[in-house]
Amino acid sequence: MSDAAEPIFDPVIKRLRWRCRRGMRELDQLFERYLDRAWATDSEAQRAVFLQLLECEDDKLWRWFMGYEECPDAALAQLMERIRQLPA
Structure with missing residues (x-):
């Protein structure tokens, strides 16, 4: 898939979403934002x-x-600065 949106059922993304659940809403939202907006297009090094x-x-x-x-x-x-700058 070439665009930034990966299917929600992708097993890699599903596991990552689980790992992003931190118990702090703010951290959860920041990590989810990265997965939704940048993961699919980032390089292996950035990942x-x-x-x-x-x-x-x-x-x-x-x-x-x-x-x-x-x-x-x-x-x-x-990376944290990039995540902060991603649109909500």
Whole structure:
């Protein structure tokens, strides 16, 4: 499929959506936004950064996304900024 919309039944997307459920509405929405708007068109390298982001602890993610702390990893920080800029 060439456009950004992948079927909701795609097993990879389905697993990722499950992993994006963090228990914090704000984080859930940010991760879902990335899946809906950027995952399908991102490179494998960018997807790997997203998967790395999903491995981070929720409290760290919250502080990084909200700007309370600076993320020490440049690639993660760049992706978080891209996610923040994606249309809701």
